[in-house]
Amino acid sequence: MSGKGGLLHERINSMTICGDRGFNIGNFGDCTSRFMRYLCRVLCAIFLLAGCGKQSNINDDAITFCSESNPTYFNPQLDTSSTTADASAHQLYDRLLEFNPTDGRIERGLASSWLVSNDGLTYTFQLQRDVAFHQTDYFTPTRTFNADDVIFSINRWRLASHPYHEVNGGNYPYFDSLGLDKTIKDVKRINGYRVEITLYTPDSSFLANLATDFSVILSQEYAQNLLEIGTPSKIDYYPIGTGPFKFSVYKQNQYIRYIRHPDYFLPTTGAEHLIFDITPKPSLRMAKLITGECDAIAFTSQSDLAVISERDDLTLLEKPGLNIGFWAFNTSKAPFDDPKVRRALVLAVDKTSLLEAVFLGQATRAKSLIPSASWAYQSDAPELGYNPVRARELLDEAGLPDSFTMDIWAMPVQRAYNPNAMKMAQLIKSYLNEIGITLNIISYDWNIFRENLTLGMHDSVLIGWNADNGDPDNFYRPLLTCDAIPSGTNRAMWCNKDFDALVQQALLTDNFEKRKQIYKQANELLFAQMPLMPIAHAYQYQALRSDITGMEINPFGGIGFDNVERMP
Amino acid sequence: MIKLFIRYINLMVITIFALVLLSFMLPFFFPGDLLTNISGITPQSLEQRQALEKAFALNESIFVQFQVYLSNLFAGDWGVSSVSQLNLYDEIAYAFPATLELMLYALFVATFVGIPVGFLSGLKHHNPADMGVVTFSIVGYSFPVFWLALVFITLFCLQLEWLPMSGRIDLLFEVKHITGFVFIDIILSDLNNTKEAIENAFRHAILPTLSISIVTTCLFIRFTRRSIMDVMQKGYIIAAKSRGFTQWQIFIKHSFKNALIPILPILALQISTLVTNAMIVETIFSWPGIGNWLIQAIYQQDYPAIRAGMLVVALFVLTLTITLEFITRAIDPTKDETARAAV
Amino acid sequence: MQRFDLYQEEYHASPLENVWIEFKRSHLAVVGLIFIIIFLLITVLVPIVAPYNPDLQNTNALLLPPAWEASGSVSHLLGTDALGRDVFSRLLYGIRVTLGSSLFIVFVAMIIGVGVGALAGLLSGVRSSIVNHLFDSIMSIPTLLIAIIVVAIMGTGLYNSMFAITLALIPQFIHQTRSFVKEELSKDYVLLDKLDGASSVRIFFTSILPGMFELIVIQATIALSIAILDISALGFLSLGAQNPTIELGQMLSQSLNTAYVAPWLIALPGLVIFMMVLSVNIVGEGLRSALRNRFKH
């Protein structure tokens, strides 16, 4: 017995143990019986063999991205959450127009050129030629992209009578919140590669809206096929688009796989495979980034930013964000319909401590909705300070009972505009305790959370908004106008006629100065009514491994992997 | 033998029936709309609601509903998850083998490390190695599994960066899901780099298996050591020694079997703790098993999934425990068969 | 113990004293006992012992490392968590919740388990065998599964998870008591009582119950260690104790968010759970061996 044991012993010592970490076998010598000692050697041999070498990626041209939760559909038209946008907008589809990520100007996308009539009512688009759709195992396109696809994509959400309008729920939150279906009069097909869109009233933000992540171009031929087979709902679960990647397979709560679209009409240097590894916990995403199982991760938590910048194998991209994190009160519910109560709640909370504790100083203080990065930023906007005594007086004036309980809904997921809503809720809870209000914190799974929010079951909610285009209207209309309530983007359920009038009026002129004046009046109205407490405009971060290039932060929404590759 | 077999069969049938009955009654207790809890589909329109009610015989008596439920159960139509609208049968068929696999690894380690070490330390119960084993076993099975997993992750994944920390295999390998057991799937789905895939899957399996197998191994060690030490004091061992058999002969012929028989039922009970630990560890290592799936279902309040998942796991654990008990009773000659089939 | 008294009276220690002598023999067990007493004291006296109110958020000392680290301060012995709350006092309150609820669970499970077990043991016949089979089969359902069902029906929360774990622990007591009572009934001294005309209830309380004392204590220690592990596991999975209540498992899962900046926040709650379970197991083990070889002398 010992003979064999001895032989193995030498073989272990002579074997080159990977890495320089010498492993002293000697300390296992104290197992007394020969069999025991032999057992120990075999065990540590197995363990050592397995521990060989750092994680080496066999399949080199594959990029793994750790996303934070499951997309509801693979079509951003149907859902405003950034998870769906990340998973589909820039990967699977293209848009008529695109934003330049650096300066926000509008560039050409599928539309090679466009013409705006001087009365601002008709827009004509000249389309790109020979743009191929995806060829997958569930659909093979016979023709390339043309005007029919554009008309199909727009009419789907515009016309209630469209065969595909009711498919998969039939609500299009982004477009409903902007009321775009009321502004577009008609979409005409001039010829195979030219489309003309006429509006009822001029809308200076229309072009910007066509470039957002939500206005993607679907395949009309694929839709036709599905209608014939009788499974129209598959269009949003098994997507077909013109984007840089094709959809391969999706396993809920686990992963999404994409394969490169070989004949994509733009030259890209992206990887052959793209994998979204769904990891809900931020600390788990961070760990996977460190061990190299993920090449890039979504929404790093604020506390880890310092750790990333210290490590040399990780890089951190940073950009001032076009977003707003706020604490919205459900104005449709008593007592939050009384502005006094809302002002008292805002006065009772110290915004600076929230910024320090939750954003760890990596965010700018929000006075009103518009962040400093936008041209419509109003630096001298009025703001309520921290004054608990005044808050208590206001509450007594409003006739609120001494021991008043309310709930606050905290988002379970991480977002740039609010990296840790749960923690912020706990801080607010201790502040409200001081003025005699008990606050209970409620949280659900992200999709259920948003469903219940649209139903208005909440008293107040900690949430925020990511801009989709540089236009300030993209903050005011979806967040606070009456149309936005049914679509679920107006979390404060606040409907104020003269506020809507102001926002509508701002759209009519595209002269920046005049629009700034109108938005100034809107800010004063908001300050008086205070339907929500603006908290912060956070910087946007993107953490990734150092050997990944071609990735940049797009302030206007979803992440794109078309030019992302791994340096050898 | 036949009498014992019949007794165990009827015990199995009673328990399965009780479980199916329990899983049938669950939706009535779950909050929210009964129809969604049963079928998973939230009826959009009125006539869809009527169609569903007729399909599940909700307006008839309980027995008819139970009958409908049973026929659906055997037909494999377990309803649809109310969150992801995916067929539950396929979801469970996808998730369950992963937990089974993790459990088998841990059981393998526990039996082939726990029992021999238990025997060895029991036989040599007066030297330092035995003291070491005893303290290791007490410390071992008082570790909270989830904390042990976290410590392993911080140590082996983050500091030493030896082992990967999540999932069953690196997502780079496109392993088709055929049987659900990762190693078999790798071999069956002909990859170009099968060897690396197997090595990668092995590295992924080490930490989860280690985290749950330590607790079970230590329990096995403790039971076997106690049992072998009792057996060595017994009269027939001293008689065998007096007949001049070697240590090894005595161990193989007499003490091994006599020591193992009394503890097999207790080891069978460890399976249910093993399943609990496997389900907890899955959430930490994001192992795509049924535990992870069930806990996601709880977070998303996906009641049809909870009901189906609960039924599958409970049935599996129960049948396994009862069969193990039956096997021990069958091969145990010391007691006559008419003794009650006390589980 | 050599006693030099003239009459050579035989000194026979009472069974309990014998158990204590045997228990004292293993120092490890005594150390375990001391730890348990400390934990129990903490559970009872925590409001006095804890230096700070556990929910007091002091925002200017966020994520302070423990005192022995370079940048730690003595005011917060074990540092502060992400919201600036003192970790040391939160751990003490965590012990109170975890250990307190576990003790309560074991107590309730013991009362119900022993009662039903005795009943099942006393009344024989088909009815009791069906009941026993059902309870034994429930015993092998994993505790996490029962907890998931209870949470699905009644929602998350400490009390619901306590209810679930009691439900999971009762069958073990039932099984042990039933088999013990069945064994004792076949013994002669019970036969004698029967012959004297004692009713089965009286037999149970006068002769079987005192004999069952050790079995119950051993089963209680096992159940306690399982209960502590399960309560903290459910807390960790955030199915058990929710935010306002401070529970060790839940503290552990919350500390994951700041895993890289404050690794000690992960280590401390886990360590406390481990110490609790270890001391319970050591005392349980010491008790078992003491009870087993108290008849040696």
Add this chain to the structure above:
Amino acid sequence: MALLDIKNLSLYLDGPGETIKALEKVTFTLQEGEIKALVGESGSGKTLVVKAIIGALPEYWRVKADRLTYKGQDLLKMNYEQRRQIMRREIAVVFQEPTSSLDPSVKLGEQIQESIPDEFVTKKWFWERNKQRKEIATGLLHKVGIREHDRWMNCYPYQLPADVSQKIMIAMALASEPRILIADDSTRGMESTTKTQVLKLLLKLNKTKNLSILFVSHDLLAITTIADTITVLYCGQTVESGKVKSLLKRPLHPYTKALLDSVPSFQSALKTKSPLIALSGTIPSLQHLPAGCRLGPRCPNARKKCVQVPIMRSIQGHNYSCHYPLHLPKADKKGPTDDKFGEQDPIKFNLINPALEEDSADD
């Protein structure tokens, strides 16, 4: 030359604080073909002697002996392997409870075949060897008087009655054709019919195979019928040893006397309603052994001198260790007893057995 020669065998148990002498200077020898009886009340350490011989003592005992030899080889000095060889071929043991000495999980046939040493099985192929083993086993069973061997061969130990299992134990002991058979109280708790069967069997074996037997028991009736020589133990001290006839005729040690008197059938001339004789008091427990002669407190004619351990003296092979042995001729008594308190008549042992009286007369 003596097969088994034991001199001054002492067993020490290091209890907490003080060491207990369980056996004190046990001396006896076992000749070839002799049946020696080891008698003593239960708790007198006779099982300990057996365990000391076969080396099955638990670790915490310390064995010290001037001589513990088997055919000249000192058993204590031997290493484990040599001692095992002796146990395998030369010495065989039959323990007290037959049922607990049989492995409950193995069939009886297998256990018997297992105890047959390999040397006896000469066939080449394994199936032939198995058949031969079976035959030897059935032969053994027949030898010990078990008729339906098939029935017993494939049943389990818990299904056996006591006497059958006792016979099977003996068969297994004989399997290796030992030189010595140690029967540790093997007739305990048996009805007299089965007991006589077992004793007859032992006697037959002794006669036919010249098998020397060490018969350990506290059942005097069995001993008188079968044993040649006898050694009486009390609390670990050899009290008296010698030929059975001489001991029965004239017991020298008061304890042997009390033992013999306690058996009514020896008292053929008991008058009706006369009190049965029994030694007062009980056996002291291990912790509180009296100093010197351990019968001291219970001995009818104990004196101050008995506090020292009496040395073993012998008359024509009949040795005893007592300061005041019963009715020895006066001279011997005066010699060793320089009793300072002057002459004292030996207390007539009032319950002398008249039947024995006449025998001693014609000695």
